[in-house]
Amino acid sequence: MSDIDYEIHKRPSYSDPSPYPEVKVVEPNLYYAQLLMDDYAGVVSEFTAISQYLYHYFLTKKVDEKLGKLFENVSINEMLHMEILSDIIVKLGGDPQIRGSFSTNNRFWNGKFIYYGDDICEQLKADIEAEYAAIEEYRKHIRLINDRYIQAILKRIILDEKVHIKLFNKALLEHCGCTYRDID
Template identity: 55%
Template sequence: MSDAHYGMHKRKGYSSDEPYPEIKVLGKNKYYAELLMDDYSGVASEFTSVTQYLYHDFDLDENYRELSEMWINISITEMLHMEILAKTIRLLGGNPIYRGSSSSCGAYWNGGFVFYGDSICSRLKSDLHLEYVAIENYYKDISIIEDPYIKAILNRIILDEKVHVGLFKKAIEKYCK
């Protein structure tokens, strides 16, 4: 994926300024592909994040433009992560269909993975938790995977997730006093 492609999807203030590494792998590895399926579309995944944050935006009162902008732009960044993971899974010999691995016992992704919430605060707190779980899962994968290219990809995605943690913390401070 070219820098121009990344640039088209990067949102200033909603992702790290660090460049993304080239998407490549040492070779086919179905085990690694299967590990990444949870990050891609498992219970606490990029796909869950995208759908959860978009739902939170769609169900938002017009008076919360700042939150709307945040949820939409973070979703776009998470979509880029999905694309990166899908391409990595393919290179590893996997098929990036919408299902998890161990987190969902291999089941297909479903809307039950989304925390819909009934208030801005419950949603923001759930979103923050989802980011923490994603970061934890990426670090777990990094400790297992012995491919430096995949490790670089996951470490770069973590940088964006840490930006999202900061944004959600700031929003919680502002809206959940």
């Protein structure tokens, strides 16, 4: 069993109810660690999502408490993903600095990766796009990483990202009267 209980960090209404698999790897692999650095703190990454959703939270929390709570809790769930990824990167022999790999040319994370937006409707649409982009990156890495433990963890993280799409679409319907690329 993993030495960290990730379940205590879950936000029940903001993540999939299924448990996270044990965080372990078949063997150290620096190439896999490099791939995961992009999910960790690259252009499309957990760190970008956390920062973007926190920015949206800071803008909305006093205007709409429920919407602020959504952004806050989804960002906390993304922090859990980032923690899990950092643990995998270390187990693979990597160093989880706040940088990407291929998407950033190994440069450190940059605030330009965030979509700041002009209004809540555009922000929510961008947040949905960010979740879809993250899912695509995870699926690509599942195909490239031949480690059943890492694949299971990435598949589990995708389940949370799908919940976030549903939640953001619900907020978009409530605040803007539409949905955008709703997940099945």
